[in-house]
Amino acid sequence: MTRTFLGMPASALQRSFPSNAAKAVRDSQLRFNLRKATHTIRDKRASVVGELPDWEELRQAGKAIKDHTLRNLDRYLVQLEEAVTAAGGHVHWARDADEANRIVAGLVKATGETEVVKVKSMATQEIGLNEALAAEGVTAYETDLAELIVQLGDDWPSHILVPAIHRNRAEIREIFQERMGEWGRPAPEGLTDEPRALAEAARLHLRERFLSTKVAISGANFMIAETGTLVVLESEGNGRMCLTLPRTLISVVGIEKLLPSWRDLEVFLQLLPRSSTGERMNPYTSTWTGAAEGQEFHLVLLDNGRTHVLADEVGRQALRCIRCSACLNVCPVYERAGGHAYGSVYPGPIGAILTPQLRGLDSELDRSLPYASSLCGACYEVCPVAIDIPQVLVDLRAKARHPRAERLGMAAAGWIFNRPERLARAQRAGGRLRRFVPKRLPGPMSAWTDTRDIPDIPRESFRGWWDRTGGGDR
Amino acid sequence: MRVALFITCVNDTLFPGTGKATVTLLRRLGVDVAFPRAQTCCGQMHVNTGYREEGVRLARHFADVFGGYDAVVVPSGSCGAMVREQYPKLAPAATGAVVPKVYELSEFLIDVLGVTDVGAYFPHRVTYHPTCHSLRGLHLGDRPLRLLRNVRGLDLVPLPGAEECCGFGGTFAVKNPDISAAMCADKVGNVMTTGAEVLCAADNSCLMHIGGTLTRQKTGVKIMHLAEILAATEVTEP
Numbered sequence A: 001m002t003r004t005f006l007g008m009p010a011s012a013l014q015r016s017f018p019s020n021a022a023k024a025v026r027d028s029q030l031r032f033n034l035r036k037a038t039h040t041i042r043d044k045r046a047s048v049v050g051e052l053p054d055w056e057e058l059r060q061a062g063k064a065i066k067d068h069t070l071r072n073l074d075r076y077l078v079q080l081e082e083a084v085t086a087a088g089g090h091v092h093w094a095r096d097a098d099e100a101n102r103i104v105a106g107l108v109k110a111t112g113e114t115e116v117v118k119v120k121s122m123a124t125q126e127i128g129l130n131e132a133l134a135a136e137g138v139t140a141y142e143t144d145l146a147e148l149i150v151q152l153g154d155d156w157p158s159h160i161l162v163p164a165i166h167r168n169r170a171e172i173r174e175i176f177q178e179r180m181g182e183w184g185r186p187a188p189e190g191l192t193d194e195p196r197a198l199a200e201a202a203r204l205h206l207r208e209r210f211l212s213t214k215v216a217i218s219g220a221n222f223m224i225a226e227t228g229t230l231v232v233l234e235s236e237g238n239g240r241m242c243l244t245l246p247r248t249l250i251s252v253v254g255i256e257k258l259l260p261s262w263r264d265l266e267v268f269l270q271l272l273p274r275s276s277t278g279e280r281m282n283p284y285t286s287t288w289t290g291a292a293e294g295q296e297f298h299l300v301l302l303d304n305g306r307t308h309v310l311a312d313e314v315g316r317q318a319l320r321c322i323r324c325s326a327c328l329n330v331c332p333v334y335e336r337a338g339g340h341a342y343g344s345v346y347p348g349p350i351g352a353i354l355t356p357q358l359r360g361l362d363s364e365l366d367r368s369l370p371y372a373s374s375l376c377g378a379c380y381e382v383c384p385v386a387i388d389i390p391q392v393l394v395d396l397r398a399k400a401r402h403p404r405a406e407r408l409g410m411a412a413a414g415w416i417f418n419r420p421e422r423l424a425r426a427q428r429a430g431g432r433l434r435r436f437v438p439k440r441l442p443g444p445m446s447a448w449t450d451t452r453d454i455p456d457i458p459r460e461s462f463r464g465w466w467d468r469t470g471g472g473d474r
Numbered sequence B: 001m002r003v004a005l006f007i008t009c010v011n012d013t014l015f016p017g018t019g020k021a022t023v024t025l026l027r028r029l030g031v032d033v034a035f036p037r038a039q040t041c042c043g044q045m046h047v048n049t050g051y052r053e054e055g056v057r058l059a060r061h062f063a064d065v066f067g068g069y070d071a072v073v074v075p076s077g078s079c080g081a082m083v084r085e086q087y088p089k090l091a092p093a094a095t096g097a098v099v100p101k102v103y104e105l106s107e108f109l110i111d112v113l114g115v116t117d118v119g120a121y122f123p124h125r126v127t128y129h130p131t132c133h134s135l136r137g138l139h140l141g142d143r144p145l146r147l148l149r150n151v152r153g154l155d156l157v158p159l160p161g162a163e164e165c166c167g168f169g170g171t172f173a174v175k176n177p178d179i180s181a182a183m184c185a186d187k188v189g190n191v192m193t194t195g196a197e198v199l200c201a202a203d204n205s206c207l208m209h210i211g212g213t214l215t216r217q218k219t220g221v222k223i224m225h226l227a228e229i230l231a232a233t234e235v236t237e238p
């Protein structure tokens, strides 16, 4: 498989997850920002999910609908294409990031425009669309508030829902003041870090953009095969500005975003907002079918490694993901490592199973991602489509190449565990050598003793005691 | 009922006191527990680190050793979850019969024996950490707490952020040492706010990790497995 591009700079891919995370964990400002933000959303989610007595049924329904759709993806994709075309839209198929970028750049250039506005979208980040457009002389303007912060700050997203989660208010104010002018209307004089003031500055900055730009690019949360309808859920209303005002709309959507019918959408409109922002319903839901009069609509269906994931019996459940980010918000590893450590636009638990599947296990970073979890299971518990993330992690670990020292250690342990006599002998040897165990262990095991003592090795193992005393009878 | 003890390799090798306490407790409740000598390890470390074949071999071995018993008691939520959750995916045919007969200690006491008061006495301030695999793997719920609440003299204090992982995660602790240590630091911080003398859990592996930090930081807080507290009486705790 050729290396699938997942919207991150090459520098983020050079180091393994543990070393990226080690750096992040020492950044106390980052840890504070992340802890505060993830715990707030986590608590909100828990309270609105707790309100629904049938949450578990909804979750199982979401899982079943997605599984059914994925099993019949070929059929539903063709049905979608026919419905979109019948409604006056144009459908394009993109095998990978390059092809998708080429298609979109060609469509934009055909309009003669050099500027586009963007609705928040993971798929376009995944393929690095903004950079590809820039190379073709087209400027893409992010209109989601958090994406705007990331774009103005020359930064990378670190969360699926809240890409600027690693920034606090003071940092955002600084970015606005310094950079807004370069991209359009500057921030007002004397901007404070009050949320209301920051939002107002963004609103004024963006409003002009919406009114003057003729091409918009979006993703979609769902696509309905039956009618060819696309659905976007959002909180700010900036999305619907992009979806309605410009003359040309281009939507780049992963092929797994399909739902068979409108009836299925009902389930997901309950699952997604509660899991994502912790709201009963998100403020804005836009749906569109084909092109309105005088407007043009293009749908670019993106594979970029997805069919490869679909072929894997265990891993394919990752394609059920509706990008709610609940798994990030409960993950103790994400909370401390931050999103950038994952080297992909998909961070956190879902990133740890999706990125190595999309990109392969070739780089050191991608091989380390399935190990970026203590397997605590919090992600699986909150996932609205019941993706058993720990199961996929363990499965990927079995597929990854392992370090030589570890292979030898595991082989030795396996050899001992294969025969109880060997285990007993090893335990007796340990008991005799117990006083010679140093406080600080050498080699890879020093990672344990850097912060933790090792337990005292007992003189006698349990089985030794059982044999000597007849289970305590003698 | 033929009851076997699956001690687990960690308890067998490093925490024999937990095994002895489990035997003492079960005998006190009238259960004659056997210790099949051929047992070794459930295979969790191999499977979770990515060495599945070795794990499957150990799962089959487990089924051979324990197949003839009516119930298998495990004083470890993590190894219990390994058997009950992962064996059906790893080696369904070989382990299908034995898996439903495997109980974590608190499940065996409450669900099989039907006791919540095991007649224990332990006059200390204790806080309980529900380890991830006990909580989200086996869904032990409040079983361990119900047992602890019935221990005479015991002052049970709630642990803030109890459901958050301590950062052990098997080989995770050495593969991602910085994140693991940061998680443990927060867990230890929460333990310290309780003022407890003893941190209790149903898993010695997590306790070994938290306890290693507790002693390194010279906190004076002791770690104890649930079985050890439940086995304690006026005789052992004068």
Ligand code: SF4
Pocket (backbone or CB within 6 Å): A275, A320, A321, A322, A323, A324, A325, A326, A327, A328, A350, A379, A382, A383, A384, A385, A386, A387
């Ligand atoms: S894996 Fe599940 S919890 Fe995580 S983002 Fe996807 S749908 Fe949400």
